[in-house]
Amino acid sequence: MPEGRLATTVDEVVAAVEAIGPAAVKAQVLVGGRGKAGGIRFAENRAEAETVAKAILGMDLKGHLVKQVYVEQKLEVEAEYYLSVTVDRSARKPLIMASAKGGVEIEDVAERDLVRRHVDLSFGLPAYLCREIAAEMGLVGDEAKQVAKIVGQLYDVFRRTDAELVEINPLVRCAGRIIAADARLNIDDSALFRRGDLPMVEEGTALEKKVHAIGLAYVELDGDVAIMANGAGMSMATLDAVQHFGGKPANFLDAGGGASVEPTAQAIEVLIEMKPKVILINIFGGITRCDDVARAITQVKESRGIPVPLVVRLVGTNEEAGIEILKQQGIQAYRDMDQAAEEAVRLSRGGA
Amino acid sequence: MGILIDRSTPILVQGITGNQGSFHAGQMAAYGSRVVAGTSPGKGGTIHQGVPVFDRVSDAVNETGASASVMFVPAPFAKDAAFEALAAGIKLLVMVPEHVPVQDTIAILEYARYQGAVVLGPNTFGLVTAGEAKMGIPPGHIFAPGPIGLVARSGTLSYEIADALTRAGLGQTTAVGMGGDPVAGQTFNEILHRFSEDEATKLVVMVGEIGGSAEEEAAPFIQKMNKPVVVYLAGKAAPAGKRMGHAGAIIERGRGTLESKRKALEAAGASVVEMPWDVVPAVRDRLS
Numbered sequence: 234m235p236e237g238r239l240a241t242t243v244d245e246v247v248a249a250v251e252a253i254g255p256a257a258v259k260a261q262v263l264v265g266g267r268g269k270a271g272g273i274r275f276a277e278n279r280a281e282a283e284t285v286a287k288a289i290l291g292m293d294l295k296g297h298l299v300k301q302v303y304v305e306q307k308l309e310v311e312a313e314y315y316l317s318v319t320v321d322r323s324a325r326k327p328l329i330m331a332s333a334k335g336g337v338e339i340e341d342v343a344e345r346d347l348v349r350r351h352v353d354l355s356f357g358l359p360a361y362l363c364r365e366i367a368a369e370m371g372l373v374g375d376e377a378k379q380v381a382k383i384v385g386q387l388y389d390v391f392r393r394t395d396a397e398l399v400e401i402n403p404l405v406r407c408a409g410r411i412i413a414a415d416a417r418l419n420i421d422d423s424a425l426f427r428r429g430d431l432p433m434v435e436e437g438t439a440l441e442k443k444v445h446a447i448g449l450a451y452v453e454l455d456g457d458v459a460i461m462a463n464g465a466g467m468s469m470a471t472l473d474a475v476q477h478f479g480g481k482p483a484n485f486l487d488a489g490g491g492a493s494v495e496p497t498a499q500a501i502e503v504l505i506e507m508k509p510k511v512i513l514i515n516i517f518g519g520i521t522r523c524d525d526v527a528r529a530i531t532q533v534k535e536s537r538g539i540p541v542p543l544v545v546r547l548v549g550t551n552e553e554a555g556i557e558i559l560k561q562q563g564i565q566a567y568r569d570m571d572q573a574a575e576e577a578v579r580l581s582r583g584g585a
Numbered sequence: 586m587g588i589l590i591d592r593s594t595p596i597l598v599q600g601i602t603g604n605q606g607s608f609h610a611g612q613m614a615a616y617g618s619r620v621v622a623g624t625s626p627g628k629g630g631t632i633h634q635g636v637p638v639f640d641r642v643s644d645a646v647n648e649t650g651a652s653a654s655v656m657f658v659p660a661p662f663a664k665d666a667a668f669e670a671l672a673a674g675i676k677l678l679v680m681v682p683e684h685v686p687v688q689d690t691i692a693i694l695e696y697a698r699y700q701g702a703v704v705l706g707p708n709t710f711g712l713v714t715a716g717e718a719k720m721g722i723p724p725g726h727i728f729a730p731g732p733i734g735l736v737a738r739s740g741t742l743s744y745e746i747a748d749a750l751t752r753a754g755l756g757q758t759t760a761v762g763m764g765g766d767p768v769a770g771q772t773f774n775e776i777l778h779r780f781s782e783d784e785a786t787k788l789v790v791m792v793g794e795i796g797g798s799a800e801e802e803a804a805p806f807i808q809k810m811n812k813p814v815v816v817y818l819a820g821k822a823a824p825a826g827k828r829m830g831h832a833g834a835i836i837e838r839g840r841g842t843l844e845s846k847r848k849a850l851e852a853a854g855a856s857v858v859e860m861p862w863d864v865v866p867a868v869r870d871r872l873s
């Protein structure tokens with residue numbers, strides 16, 4: 234690893250560059266492709282450090298505010314490589330990818346320059362495979378040895394941390410030494426229960442974090458039709474339906490395949506907080522009971538009110554009871570998803 | 586007819602004394618499924634939902650002849666439960682739990698291959714052979730026997746489409762849930778192979794979504810398949826880089842887009858419809 238330190242102010246960046254010498258100033262945000270987006274720049278001296286720090290600190294990088302940079306010793310790079318271990322969904326196995334043409338995003342590396350090797354989880358990664366990967370990258374001698382060793386270590390990290398992705402890019406050669414100049418590690422959310430030792434950095438907006446804390450799947454979008462449905466597939470299809478009729482979904486919110494009154498009411502409150510033009514609730518009750526959904530709507534309506542038009546599509550288990558409860562609230566439920574989506578879109582345009 | 590299960594399949598319920606396991610064991614039996622046993626460590630020797638409960642899967646298999654198991658255990662214990670079932674000789678394992686670590690799933694699937702067993706899921710609603718048997722959590726009443734095979738990643742979206750088919754008089758052979766995780770026990774390709782060999786299935790409805798490439802990988806087989814395929818793909822409005830509820834529903838680094846799936850499937854001769862409510866007309870069209 235090259236020498237480096239974190240900085241949050243322009244003065245700190247300047248001080249760091251003075252201490253380290255020529256350096257790379259890297260925005261610390263959870264997003265890939267920082268270099269291309271202007272989030273990584275170089276500073277040779279005090280004046281450049283100041284200019285670069287002012288440009289990067291506080292910038293909006295793909296929707297993320299840059300509050301911190303990492304000032305890192307600039308390396309005299311002789312070669313840049315790429316190395317990663319990830320999960321190949323199709324092969325259902327860990328996949329090692331390597332390339333002698335690193336330093337760019339992996340999507341930009343030509344297929345012929347990529348070395349791919351699957352690993353059987355049960356058998357582990359044999360040393361010969363690491364050597365083979367280094368050889369296929371076109372490396373020889375001591376350099377090949379060093380890279381092969383790093384391949385093995387990277388796979389160990391992948392296993393030990395329950396990673397979905399562990400990537401070194403670029404892996405650089407500097408005066409004959411192999412150095413990991415930048416790296417990325419994504420941990421499988423489902424494995425966090427046994428990875429409590431790792432520091433956790435949650436991505437997303439404030440509202441996204443809040444809704445995730447309730448235990449619901451939620452993604453913020455930039456439209457004006459707030460949407461809740463039950464199940465991930467239904468929720469996605471509801472967004473598609475709104476878009477199909479020319480509306481703009483404000484969010485994705487999966488209230489769960491079998492959610493009861495309380496979580497459903499919480500989900501509706503989230504929709505209200507988004508201040509949309511209209512709320513669309515699309516329920517196909519399989520395990521979810523329509524009367525529970527209707528009760529949740531009633532509860533929210535009576536406790537805090539629903540300040541925007543509400544369109545509900547409600548079919549399936551206990552449908553009649555649900556429709557009756559809504560009727561008492563003056564809400565007419567739809568039977569078909571297309572009609573409900575079309576009405577929601579119409580209302581989002583001011584009812585015209 | 587149908588695939589994977591029928592009314593004679595002897596079914597074990599792992600985690601039968603828990604809330605979910607208990608409720609759905611009852612629902613499965615009420616539908617007609619042959620539930621023969623349950624497991625729950627420490628509760629062996631009792632009777633639950635009318636069937637004997639065992640501490641260990643091997644005892645349940647030896648004494649009741651169970652060959653299929655549906656798992657309702659918390660995700661952190663899913664790997665161990667799966668290995669126990671596969672070691673005991675279970676040949677069809679339906680993994681309902683969501684949030685199973687993906688490296689656990691990979692290990693389970695490697696062991697299943699070694700044991701010659703089929704795994705559905707994780708994060709699946711299970712499957713139902715209409716009018717005969719169901720495993721997992723699908724509501725039975727929306728399915729009716731008929732000639733349509735259904736395979737989907739999503740549960741509720743399957744219900745939506747199965748219900749529409751049933752109300753249109755288009756019953757089903759078997760509806761199968763692959764599950765919403767990035768790594769799944771069965772792929773579209775594998776399920777389509779099974780449907781193509783099932784005499785009762787005349788057409789297959791496939792419900793895909795953004796993420797991965799399981800849809801595209803089914804295209805070469807669809808091209809030479811002896812039965813028409815109608816496809817609905819969810820997630821057109823989904824932004825890149827965000828997980829849409831399912832761990833597997835994410836466009837990553839430009840891969841997993843709907844456009845790539847649609848192109849591959851249409852080129853293979855499948856009817857790819859725009860919206861869920863377009864499925865029934867397309868099915869009628871391809872059957873006539």
